[in-house]
Amino acid sequence: MTSDNSNFISANLNDMLPAELQNAVVAIGNFDGVHRGHQAVLALTRDIAHSESRPAVVMTFEPHPRSYFSPDAPVFRLSGADLKSLILKKLGLDGMVVVPFDKNLASTSAEDFVASILVDQLNVGHVVTGYNFHFGKGRGGTPEFLQESGKKLGFAVTTVPSFGDEGGLSVSSSRIRKSLETGEVVEAAALLGYRWNVGGEVKMGKQLGRTLGFPTANISLPDHARLANGIYAVRLRRENGKIYDGVASFGRRPTFDNGAELLETYIFDFDDDIYGENITVSLFGYLRAEEKFEAVDALIEQMNKDKAEAIALLASVQPLSALDGRLNFT
Numbered sequence: 001m002t003s004d005n006s007n008f009i010s011a012n013l014n015d016m017l018p019a020e021l022q023n024a025v026v027a028i029g030n031f032d033g034v035h036r037g038h039q040a041v042l043a044l045t046r047d048i049a050h051s052e053s054r055p056a057v058v059m060t061f062e063p064h065p066r067s068y069f070s071p072d073a074p075v076f077r078l079s080g081a082d083l084k085s086l087i088l089k090k091l092g093l094d095g096m097v098v099v100p101f102d103k104n105l106a107s108t109s110a111e112d113f114v115a116s117i118l119v120d121q122l123n124v125g126h127v128v129t130g131y132n133f134h135f136g137k138g139r140g141g142t143p144e145f146l147q148e149s150g151k152k153l154g155f156a157v158t159t160v161p162s163f164g165d166e167g168g169l170s171v172s173s174s175r176i177r178k179s180l181e182t183g184e185v186v187e188a189a190a191l192l193g194y195r196w197n198v199g200g201e202v203k204m205g206k207q208l209g210r211t212l213g214f215p216t217a218n219i220s221l222p223d224h225a226r227l228a229n230g231i232y233a234v235r236l237r238r239e240n241g242k243i244y245d246g247v248a249s250f251g252r253r254p255t256f257d258n259g260a261e262l263l264e265t266y267i268f269d270f271d272d273d274i275y276g277e278n279i280t281v282s283l284f285g286y287l288r289a290e291e292k293f294e295a296v297d298a299l300i301e302q303m304n305k306d307k308a309e310a311i312a313l314l315a316s317v318q319p320l321s322a323l324d325g326r327l328n329f330t
Contacts, residue, residue, distance in 0.1 A: 009095035025049040033078030037163035037171040055094040110136025183228035183286040194324035197282035216264035233310035247310040254292035
């Protein structure tokens with residue numbers, strides 16, 4: 001795998017696009033989660049870019065189109081723009097162009113999308129998409145339409161077939177979401193090619209964990225997250241890049257207040273103050289469901305068991321891929 005690209009550029013389509021992101025080989029899609037199927041598209045994008053001496057760039061959309069069209073039922077996002085940018089950088093891409101998905105874009109025809117965005121603004125040299133990519137008003141643009149447009153307007157188009165897992169099933173963001181919703185984080189990691197992670201700012205809470213001897217770093221997950229409530233073996237990355245093992249609870253603290261959902265991470269052998277810091281928590285294993293205890297002593301006893309189980313699990317883990325190593329081990 002290509003090493004991290006220190007020259008990676010992220011830009012918004014509404015801003016002046018740097019010259020480094022033009023005349024590129026451009027992979028287009030939502031790439032939510034940047035899973036193994038997406039990575040196959042991106043690897044081919046890099047290879048073509050290298051052979052044509054062009055930059056390798058990703059075009060993606062914010063917010064997710066499904067959330068735009070159904071704001072009352074936003075999609076469970078596997079990776080926000082910041083995480084997506086980080087993963088693309090670690091995969092060796094040269095840049096990312098974020099296209100705001102708004103009323104204007106939703107009403108743009110497939111013909112205008114190609115002419116005004118791909119040709120006029122990006123001056124694309126080559127476009128790479130998945131086999132099921134659709135674009136433009138009413139999803140009128142198809143891979144076949146893009147192929148014909150490229151022939152007329154002077155850019156090449158490559159369509160990548162479906163990527164199957166070891167069982168022959170297509171790898172998709174929807175499969176990964178379902179795995180996370182049921183606590184199957186190992187299955188989700190197998191489909192992603194790396195351990196799924198989520199980030200946020202550490203907030204001051206009620207400090208219940210500290211009173212139990214388990215101080216935690218607490219972050220709120222986005223409202224659209226559908227992660228299964230329960231206890232997880234995790235790794236936590238600080239802003240300075242240091243990684244720590246820990247055990248985390250995601251849920252409503254039914255023994256105490258049954259309040260708003262929080263991801264509360266107890267970091268092993270750690271006593272720094274990290275309130276206000278942005279952290280990333282990677283899920284390595286689902287230990288058990290969230291549970292209400294009738295006595296605090298029983299809860300503490302179970303938390304000690306959870307800690308021991310998490311330590312044992314994390315002691316034997318290995319990177320799933322070069323990308324997983326860069327995200328969760330170094």
